[in-house]
Amino acid sequence: MIALTAMTIQIIDNNPDGIRICRVDGESLVTVVVPRDMLSEAKSLPDLPDRGVYYLLDEDHGVLSRAYVGQTTKGLNRLDAHKTKKDFWNKAIMFLDNDVNIDRDVLDSLESTAIDYVDKHGSYETDNEYTPAPRMNPYKEQQVERLHNNILFRMRVLGYDLDRKEKTPVMVNAVFHTKNGVQATGRYSQGTGRFTVLSGSEVDLVHPVIKNQGAVAARQHLFGTQTGKATLADDIELSSPSAAAVFVLGGSQNGWTEWVNEQGQTLDYVYRNKEHMNE
Numbered sequence: 171m172i173a174l175t176a177m178t179i180q181i182i183d184n185n186p187d188g189i190r191i192c193r194v195d196g197e198s199l200v201t202v203v204v205p206r207d208m209l210s211e212a213k214s215l216p217d218l219p220d221r222g223v224y225y226l227l228d229e230d231h232g233v234l235s236r237a238y239v240g241q242t243t244k245g246l247n248r249l250d251a252h253k254t255k256k257d258f259w260n261k262a263i264m265f266l267d268n269d270v271n272i273d274r275d276v277l278d279s280l281e282s283t284a285i286d287y288v289d290k291h292g293s294y295e296t297d298n299e300y301t302p303a304p305r306m307n308p309y310k311e312q313q314v315e316r317l318h319n320n321i322l323f324r325m326r327v328l329g330y331d332l333d334r335k336e337k338t339p340v341m342v343n344a345v346f347h348t349k350n351g352v353q354a355t356g357r358y359s360q361g362t363g364r365f366t367v368l369s370g371s372e373v374d375l376v377h378p379v380i381k382n383q384g385a386v387a388a389r390q391h392l393f394g395t396q397t398g399k400a401t402l403a404d405d406i407e408l409s410s411p412s413a414a415a416v417f418v419l420g421g422s423q424n425g426w427t428e429w430v431n432e433q434g435q436t437l438d439y440v441y442r443n444k445e446h447m448n449e
Contacts, residue, residue: 173200177327181216189215198271199317201324204246204262209253219266220245225288225330226252226259228299231444232329235426236410237288238297241281257381257422258297258412259387263330265321273319278304279314284321286425293335293442294411295410297364303308346429346437352399354418356429358437364407364426366413371402377420384409385417411437 181448182189204212228236228305242248352370408414411425426438
């Protein structure tokens with residue numbers, strides 16, 4: 171017997187790369203796909219539920235670089251704060267229902283389950299600093315598990331595979347450098363996702379950091395009010411390749427494309443490109 175699942179996808183304003191609303195027959199959960207630059211338009215959509223969990227993604231054609239999971243009781247309005255405070259994401263995927271189907275116990279447990287999952291699966295970075303541990307109502311465990319499985323299914327159908335792992339060869343002590351006129355070098359840790367900028371690297375203090383608080387704090391701690399170009403006296407580890415690139419160059423940087431090796435290959439190409447892995 172063939173098992174069938176019917177999913178309806180509504181494309182807002184006939185833009186396939188824009189806002190999408192997804193529903194599955196027999197389920198009350200509503201999925202809303204929101205590109206970051208279309209948040210205002212998405213918030214004007216009528217009759218959307220306001221409780222559930224959401225994923226903030228840094229993604230390119232379904233390939234995830236970074237993810238953050240949160241919960242909302244205010245629907246899409248919850249994303250306003252993240253648009254101001256988190257600069258890494260370009261797409262939000264929201265899974266919403268009403269307070270009858272997702273009460274407080276279910277919401278807290280579902281968020282915790284989702285955070286734990288992205289922390290342990292896939293080869294992307296996670297932006298959640300810790301996994302909350304709410305009391306799981308034993309009578310609602312099956313409901314939380316069912317909702318989470320439904321979310322994972324919908325994410326895969328939409329092209330966002332939270333389980334995807336890139337099977338790249340381990341590169342021990344591979345050194346990468348910046349390519350924009352600033353002489354900085356560093357190493358990426360595939361195990362932790364963190365990036366270490368090496369001593370002797372230049373840091374361009376002329377250009378201020380945009381939004382990345384980790385890079386701002388590191389600069390202030392090491393260089394205070396110093397201006398111009400500075401030289402890093404000791405290695406410093408930052409939370410991601412992008413944070414490291416922002417620390418060195420200022421502005422807003424994509425570390426996966428900014429850091430290159432001696433062959434001119436980007437960090438993204440070396441660690442995450444499937445074509446490279448098949449060469």
